[in-house]
Amino acid sequence: MTALPLVFDAPRRGKPPRHLADLTREEARAAVADLGQPAFRADQLSRHFFRGTTDPAQMTDVPAAARESLTSTLLPGLLTPVRHQAADGGRTRKTLWRLHDGALVESVLMRYPDRATVCISSQAGCGMACPFCATGQGGLTRNLSAAEIIGQAVAAARAMADGDLPGGPGRLSNVVFMGMGEPLANYARVRKTLEALYTPAPHGLGLSQRSITVSTVGVVPGIRKLTEEGLSVTLAVSLHAPDDELRNTLVPVNTRWKVAEVVAAADAYAERTGRRYSVEYALIRDVNDQPERADLLGKLLARRRAHVNLIPLNPTPGSPWDASPLPAQREFVARLRAAGVPTTVRDTRGQDIDGACGQLAAADLAEGVPSVAVVPPEPVEPPVELGAEADE
Numbered sequence: 001m002t003a004l005p006l007v008f009d010a011p012r013r014g015k016p017p018r019h020l021a022d023l024t025r026e027e028a029r030a031a032v033a034d035l036g037q038p039a040f041r042a043d044q045l046s047r048h049f050f051r052g053t054t055d056p057a058q059m060t061d062v063p064a065a066a067r068e069s070l071t072s073t074l075l076p077g078l079l080t081p082v083r084h085q086a087a088d089g090g091r092t093r094k095t096l097w098r099l100h101d102g103a104l105v106e107s108v109l110m111r112y113p114d115r116a117t118v119c120i121s122s123q124a125g126c127g128m129a130c131p132f133c134a135t136g137q138g139g140l141t142r143n144l145s146a147a148e149i150i151g152q153a154v155a156a157a158r159a160m161a162d163g164d165l166p167g168g169p170g171r172l173s174n175v176v177f178m179g180m181g182e183p184l185a186n187y188a189r190v191r192k193t194l195e196a197l198y199t200p201a202p203h204g205l206g207l208s209q210r211s212i213t214v215s216t217v218g219v220v221p222g223i224r225k226l227t228e229e230g231l232s233v234t235l236a237v238s239l240h241a242p243d244d245e246l247r248n249t250l251v252p253v254n255t256r257w258k259v260a261e262v263v264a265a266a267d268a269y270a271e272r273t274g275r276r277y278s279v280e281y282a283l284i285r286d287v288n289d290q291p292e293r294a295d296l297l298g299k300l301l302a303r304r305r306a307h308v309n310l311i312p313l314n315p316t317p318g319s320p321w322d323a324s325p326l327p328a329q330r331e332f333v334a335r336l337r338a339a340g341v342p343t344t345v346r347d348t349r350g351q352d353i354d355g356a357c358g359q360l361a362a363a364d365l366a367e368g369v370p371s372v373a374v375v376p377p378e379p380v381e382p383p384v385e386l387g388a389e390a391d392e
């Protein structure tokens with residue numbers, strides 16, 4: 001396993017270098033023209049980026065004399081792999097990435113018989129401070145740029161195309177925003193990422209919107225804004241408790257947006273898209289897994305377009321938070337189903353690596369490897385920003 005000396009460096013946090021994937025098409029064409037190149041070179045560079053081509057020597061449709069200036073100006077390397085970890089016989093691969101300023105984020109690529117999903121991070125750290133979450137304990141380091149978020153998906157698509165996971169070459173089919181961070185607290189860059197994910201080549205990965213899941217802890221203005229966008233991406237809401245009293249302690253942002261408000265915003269999204277939303281619920285032993293809480297949750301969600309995804313907590317060593325035992329899980333599921341709420345328990349692969357936002361860092365700690373969660377928190381921007389103007 002690769003040593004991680006950089007984890008202990010004090011990260012120099014700041015704006016990443018300009019990248020093609022952060023620009024509009026017009027801006028990209030203008031940037032190419034500034035280098036004395038015809039505008040169509042922007043489309044060529046875009047095609048190379050979304051194919052995951054990083055070596056200028058492979059960009060044979062671009063004149064050799066222009067490759068260096070074009071790639072160094074518009075395709076700077078933003079994500080450096082620090083290490084890969086494999087699980088499930090190699091069908092699950094977690095990558096730790098170092099960003100230009102030393103910040104660290106993780107993504108996880110999971111190959112199933114019928115699909116390949118990558119779980120990506122939208123922030124380095126997280127400002128939502130959920131007490132059971134290792135990432136939340138470290139605070140927010142910074143928002144990722146769109147290119148840094150998109151780059152994780154592009155790397156996964158390339159890994160699938162190259163057959164890096166057992167099963168031969170394949171295609172990335174799904175993206176979930178369940179890595180580090182709260183996506184809707186980095187709205188404008190996540191919105192830009194969504195566009196890149198569903199736009200066909202050469203300007204995107206061409207994924208189906210329905211196969212993209214945006215997961216939020218309940219940032220209501222962000223859910224409303226997403227509703228207004230008219231997209232059909234899948235919405236997942238991390239509820240973790242059906243009542244405000246408990247949720248105020250498990251998900252501190254609940255003191256700002258209450259359970260009823262969060263569910264109403266998700267309902268409006270479901271109404272707009274005609275699609276069910278997913279309610280993520282980390283089952284924590286003796287904290288939120290009591291039968292009466294299952295009944296409360298069932299009452300809350302009955303007759304709503306919601307599906308509950310229960311996630312037995314991935315415990316962090318030394319933490320008082322633990323996963324619910326199996327009998328409690330079964331009882332919880334049975335009560336929800338009896339209330340008419342479609343319910344599933346996330347598979348074991350999910351428990352290992354993709355437990356929920358924040359669970360990636362927990363997995364690192366479980367192996368005794370310091371993760372991003374130990375980088376001292378130093379928020380450089382407000383934790384919640386919704387307007388494009390906040391990105392300037």
Ligand code: SF4
Pocket residue numbers: 126127128129130133134135136137179180181182217356357358359
């Ligand atoms: S559980 Fe998710 S929203 Fe809460 S602190 Fe962790 S990463 Fe952030």
